Amino acid sequence: MATANLDIHDGAHAHSHDHDHEHEHHELGFIRSYVFSEDHKVIAKQYLITGLIWAFIGGFLSILFRIQLGFPEAKLFWLKPLLGGWIDDSGKLDANFYLALVTMHGTIMVFFVLTAGLSGTFSNYLIPLQVGARDMASGFMNMLSFWFFFLSSVLMFGSLFLSTGPAGGGWTVYPPLSAVKTANPGSEMGMTLWLVSMAFFIVSQLLGGVNYVTTVINLRTRGMSFSRLPLTVWAFFITAIIGLLSFPVLFSAALLLIFDREFHTSFFLSDLYVAGQALDNRGGSPILFQHLFWFLGHPEVYIVLLPALGITSEIIATNSRKPIFGYRAMIVSMLAIMVLSFIVWAHHMFVTGMNPFLGSIFMFLTLIIAVPSAVKAFNYITTLWRGNIVFTPAMLFSIGLVSLFISGGLTGVALGNSAIDIQLHDTYFVVAHFHLVMGSASFFGMMAGVYHWFPKMFGRMMDEKLGYVHFWMTFIGVYMVFFPMHYIGIAGFPRRYYSFTNFDFSKSFTDLNMFISIAAIVTFSSQLIFAFNFFYSIFKGRKAPQNPWHSTTLEWTAPVNPGHGNWVGEIPTVYRWPYDYSKPGAQEDFIPQTVPYAATPESNLPHEIDDEELYTDTPEVKSAH
Amino acid sequence: MITAIIVTGLLLIVAILVTVFRVQSLISITKKADERVGTSNKVNAVLFPVFLVIGFGLAIWISFYSDKFLLPEASSTHGKETDNLFWITMGVIGAVFFATHILLFWFPFQYQYKKERRATFYPHNNNLEVVWTIIPGIVLTTLVISGWWVWRDIMKDAPEDAVVVELVGKQFNWIVRYPGDKQAVLGQSKSELGRYDYRLIDATNEIGIDFTDVNSFDDFTSTEIHIPKGKPVLLKIHARDVLHSVFMPHFRLKMDAVPGMQTRFWFVPEKTTAEMRAELGNPNFNYELACTEVCGRGHFSMRTLVVVDEPAEYAKWVANRKPFLAQNRDYLKLVPANLKEKALQVVGPEEGAEPAAAPADSASAPAVASVPVATK
């Protein structure tokens, strides 16, 4: 896959930094520079391109099953060239393949696009550049992280072409369905590949996470205290911690499931009679798997969301020309979310037969987590208040994110109430909830990030007008797709149904389902505008200025095309927090973090005096190399 | 037709893309380089309130449009309460939804970039943070506590006299078993389900009823679920192959069916099927049982009819059921010799045959169920 060689060759890219590098002026070959690169910027781009490719694949799969749901009567012979045997002789989509599509869509979007594509891209790209480091703590582990992800991608992609189909038990792969091969064609080789792929994926996430945490803790430049970190870095940092603590639990769940499948253990299995045979597994519990899965699964939704919120904080502040409102409150909320996200998982299991007392506990804990989420939303809105707002495409996507986060988060309040969840669980109401709050919001965060940092990544600008069209089509589109799903869910329509014609209670809403499908197709197609803009601009975009958005953070002090090591010469020192926008008295409406208070007497607040030690010239310079 | 829609859609998008791109590259040449924003800033600023108004309009419209397709009023006692909670919660979150969105989409318009203006440097206000931590806190606590009361009531143990129905999920249908009403004949104090064991399952005995248990003799299975109106009904649920989930949307009832573990849900149906038909003016109305845990290919088609009868009708229906053992007399072989007489009392003599001479073939009774068995 030619994902890596997209870096543009510009003069500035050559190894021109003549600073404290012990091993300078060795030319790395093509392979080491662009394929097995240890440079965080190249790795970030590798993650980005792979993530975007996965996004298109995952999106396309959803179009296939939306066609089935919106047009259940349609003859799909025209898909035969693509899907072959999965379209049967009467032109219908195979029901097993429908489940496989849903499963793959969920897995790809949650893990490959919104975890790897989002964290992988922006944590890698921004952490060193925003904390003032030459690279990640361990470039080698960082490289391994990407290539484990790549390996996992290849396995998952390969599973799409199996004759028994890819995994088909839903992205949550609950056993026994996923454990017993005779229970479902999707539980044969497809499931094996799913598990192995996820195991590699988890390794990749852990390697990445260790790096993110270490880099933030150890490689901050002079003056970059934790209270001066941009909220992006805070978000990536917290996300990485959540990932480090929760992914191993999924790893163990996957491992035990592999044992149950291959080595005849009974961790999750008991009393089964499948395909005409009583199995001799006894004593296991399928519920145990659900606990393990959601112990990762709930933190995972925040792993997906927090980076997007961090990106949004940065972009909203920059483009409102205002400090983010409540910087400390934002950090405290994120920390609260980090802690709480580990103790709410069982709200996905209210009706599994779990002890109702546990249900009560988890209902209380779940609704507590809504509080920090609400605080964040209010802070975003207040940041806009009395701003001087510039609508870059990134800003539009960020405002869109806040809207989607609110709309989807609010329905969480209904779902978190176990009494109400009895009816809503596993209906389209849940689908609407998490597609707004997680799927769409995080996707918007990712898009915002791409538009905002594209100039830094590729040294060129993306086209703004196309960005506007892309935003408005996507924003209207996702609401058209997911808002109506609430009503379908309230009407009781269950998730993961191949067709709704078998039940009297779900015979209605055919028009609305058709509408949703059309909206989905249009929304998906409008992503082609983005694809065009992205790839076109990499090669042909307008040359970017050094600081196109008049931003305060460190990455914009690096050269337009930062080379290996990021800054030419010494790494800049940081003197202030990242949100000095529109400071009263200041000449410009932003003061970069690298400007000492001594240089801005006109705008300093009473307590703002430079740290003495920042001026004492210590020869020791923090460097990654 | 879909092909047509897709092709048109794609063409449309390509067309938009090309036009926009052409037009805008022409404009951008004329745009002054030193301006921070162009006219599109204004356009985007205006589009937010426009989106707000149209979006709200559509949201309200679709609420009315959807109303007629939603489920009728809950037919169970607890369902009415959860519905109440649900709509109160929706009211609260709806209000927050409208309020926050008005601000969120109004501010971009109001505070769009003006060259001569400066944004207000307003980095924090701890009082505000406290206020909007505490208010959601209070609202959420209220919602949780009212939810918790309802939840506790729903989940407490079923009354002693509840009508028991066993539901067993399998790929891809539900099996329904009743404990039977011949406990007097069997010398039992109470009508109870017989034990089951998954190793006894075969094509006919789909649950694996254990016929060494006296309670199993009068158990009967059914293709439909019948339940009496106004009486507590206790569902005893499990699955025999993979996870399934019992979902009766009209009763606002859901509980997973898990292999190797019994789950329960009890409720009180409040309207008979006939009453619902009259009320809805729909003579074809039926209560339904669906599956809501993905279980494989046929997941979307695990339908079983649920019929709510008046208590008297229900009693009659039960009285007319034949025990499983009576319909499948082969399984009498599995009944231990010492219980055979009781079993025969319940199932009655075979039609046209003399009462079996029990001692003669007791020796040939298969030796089963020496294994420990799952309990009720």
Ligand code: HEM
């Ligand atoms: C306001 C705070 C939130 C609350 C109270 C909440 C509550 C819930 C509850 C109770 C469920 C389970 C529903 C069910 O299956 O019956 C759920 C599902 C889900 N939520 Fe949230 N949620 C909140 C915010 C979020 C956020 C921020 C995200 C993601 C970024 C998220 C992502 C999801 C996902 C992915 C699912 C469905 C998983 C599945 O079943 O496939 N939620 N939420």
Ligand SMILES: [Cu+2]
């Ligand atoms: Cu959750």
Ligand SMILES: [Cu+2]
């Ligand atoms: Cu099912």
